[in-house]
Amino acid sequence: MDRPTILLVDDDTLLLEALRAVLEQHYNVRTATGGEEAVAAVAEALPDLIILDVMMSYLSEGYDLAAMFRKGERTAHIPIVILTGVDRMFESRSRLEQSWVEVEAFLTKPPDFTALHDTIESVLAAKKRA
Numbered sequence: 701m702d703r704p705t706i707l708l709v710d711d712d713t714l715l716l717e718a719l720r721a722v723l724e725q726h727y728n729v730r731t732a733t734g735g736e737e738a739v740a741a742v743a744e745a746l747p748d749l750i751i752l753d754v755m756m757s758y759l760s761e762g763y764d765l766a767a768m769f770r771k772g773e774r775t776a777h778i779p780i781v782i783l784t785g786v787d788r789m790f791e792s793r794s795r796l797e798q799s800w801v802e803v804e805a806f807l808t809k810p811p812d813f814t815a816l817h818d819t820i821e822s823v824l825a826a827k828k829r830a
Contacts, residue, residue, distance in 0.1 A: 703726065703727050703728050704727050704728070704748035704749060704824055705727065705728040705729075705730065705745070705747045705748050705749075706723060706727045706728070706729050706730070706747060706748065706749045706750075706751060706820065707730050707731070707732065707738065707741055707742065707747040707749070707750045707751070708720060708723070708729060708730070708731045708732070708751050709731075709732045709733075709734070709735075709737075709738040709750065709751065709752045709753060709756075709762070709765065710731075710733070710751075710752075710753035710756070710783065711733050711734055711753065711756040711757065712753070712809075713733060715809065715810065716731050716733065718810075719751075719811075719816075722813050722816075722817075723816075723817075723820075726817070727820070730745075730747065733756075734756050734757055734761070735756065735757065735761050735764070735765050738750075738752075738765055739765075739768075742769065742775060742778075746774065746775065746778065747778060748778070748779075748824060748827070749778065749779050749780075749781065749820060749823060749824060749827075750766075750769065750778055750779070750780045750781070751780075751781045751783055751820075752765055752766055752780060752781070752782055752783065753783050753784070753785070753809070754782060754783070754784040754785075755784070755785070762782055762783075762784075763782075763801050766780050766782065766801045766803055767801045770801060770802060777827075779804045779823045779824070779826075779827050780803040780804060781803065781804055781805045781806075781807060781819060781820070781823060782803050782805070782806045782807070783807050783808075783809055783811060784806065784807075784808060784809060785808065785809035785810075804823045804826070805819050805822075805823060807819060
C-alpha cells in the first residue's frame with residue numbers, strides 16, 4: 701500500500717528536518733521553507749496532507765496559504781494542520797479571527813510527536829471516509 705505524502709511547510713529548518721526525520725518512518729515527506737516553495741510543491745504533486753506553520757516570512761503566511769489552498773479547485777480537498785509556536789492567548793485569538801479558514805487541526809510548536817502522529821492518522825482516516 702502506498703504511504704501518504706505529507707507536505708511540511710515551516711521556515712524553521714531545524715524543526716523541519718526534525719519533523720521530517722520522525723514522520724518519514726510512516727509517510728512520504730516533502731518540505732518547503734515558505735509560501736512560494738509550498739505553492740510550487742503543491743503544483744508539482746498534490747500531497748495527502750499539508751502541515752503549515754503560521755508565522756513564516758510574515759505574521760499570517762500560514763493562514764494565507766491555507767485560505768489559498770482551500771479556495772483552489774485542485775487543492776480544496778487537501779486536509780491542513782496548522783502548526784504554531786505562538787502563545788496560547790494569541791493562538792486562541794487567531795483561531796477566532798481566522799475561523800474563515802477551515803483547517804482540520806491546530807498543534808503547538810514544538811509538537812509532541814505522539815500527538816502529531818495521532819492527529820495525522822485521524823485527519824487522514826477522516827479524509828478516506830469523506
